[in-house]
Amino acid sequence: SQTIHQWPATLVQPVGSPLSLECTVEGTSNPNLYWYRQAAGRGLQLLFYSVGIGQISSEVPQNLSASRPQDRQFILSSKKLLLSDSGFYLCAWSYGRAYEQYFGPGTRLTVT
Amino acid sequence: KNEVEQSPQNLTAQEGEFITINCSYSVGISALHWLQQHPGGGIVSLFMLSSGKKKHGRLIATINIQEKHSSLHITASHPRDSAVYICAVGTGNQFYFGTGTSLTVIP
Numbered sequence: 001s002q003t004i005h006q007w008p009a010t011l012v013q014p015v016g017s018p019l020s021l022e023c024t025v026e027g028t029s030n031p032n033l034y035w036y037r038q039a040a041g042r043g044l045q046l047l048f049y050s051v052g053i054g055q056i057s058s059e060v061p062q063n064l065s066a067s068r069p070q071d072r073q074f075i076l077s078s079k080k081l082l083l084s085d086s087g088f089y090l091c092a093w094s095y096g097r098a099y100e101q102y103f104g105p106g107t108r109l110t111v112t
Numbered sequence: 113k114n115e116v117e118q119s120p121q122n123l124t125a126q127e128g129e130f131i132t133i134n135c136s137y138s139v140g141i142s143a144l145h146w147l148q149q150h151p152g153g154g155i156v157s158l159f160m161l162s163s164g165k166k167k168h169g170r171l172i173a174t175i176n177i178q179e180k181h182s183s184l185h186i187t188a189s190h191p192r193d194s195a196v197y198i199c200a201v202g203t204g205n206q207f208y209f210g211t212g213t214s215l216t217v218i219p
Contacts, residue, residue, distance in 0.1 A: 044198065046207045059207075088153050099160070100145070102157060105153075
């Protein structure tokens with residue numbers, strides 16, 4: 001069966017510090033991968049999606065970047081965090097854009 | 113105007129009540145998703161549908177493509193159904209999300 005892992009579960013970082021969140025999927029190959037953010041009191045926002053290794057599409061301009069160094073690994077990064085980067089970050093995977101998405105447990109990021 | 117609108121924003125029900133959550137969207141879609149987010153933050157996909165109706169246990173989801181409207185129904189609601197229910201639509205390379213409906217079911 002397929003599983004999706006995210007770490008860390010919670011993170012408190014100072015403004016200006018770098019960020020690296022990792023997401024890995026097991027039990028499937030060549031999945032579509034997604035990074036979402038949910039700011040406090042707001043809905044989910046799609047940040048990045050990837051259909052294959054090294055293929056990253058960004059939905060909104062921001063302070064963040066994503067990379068997919070391996071088929072089942074998706075990394076969300078920032079060189080310098082802003083207060084506005086605080087939120088709940090979710091990774092998800094699917095077999096394709098028109099398929100059901102499966103979400104990871106999420107990382108709660110607080111930028112202080 | 114948001115591409116996806118949900119109503120109500122908040123809903124409190126007595127255990128056993130029939131619950132309906134509505135979702136309207138303004139874009140052409142390839143599929144509509146209903147998601148459930150528990151207080152800890154974890155999200156579970158409940159349904160993905162592009163036409164008609166789907167049923168899973170006490171949950172029923174319907175979609176009317178012509179009216180650009182979907183409903184999520186919960187029959188015989190239970191306190192464990194308390195969660196935020198999110199409607200999302202996929203169109204081409206875009207995903208749009210509603211802000212969610214917070215449901216509390218009181219014993």
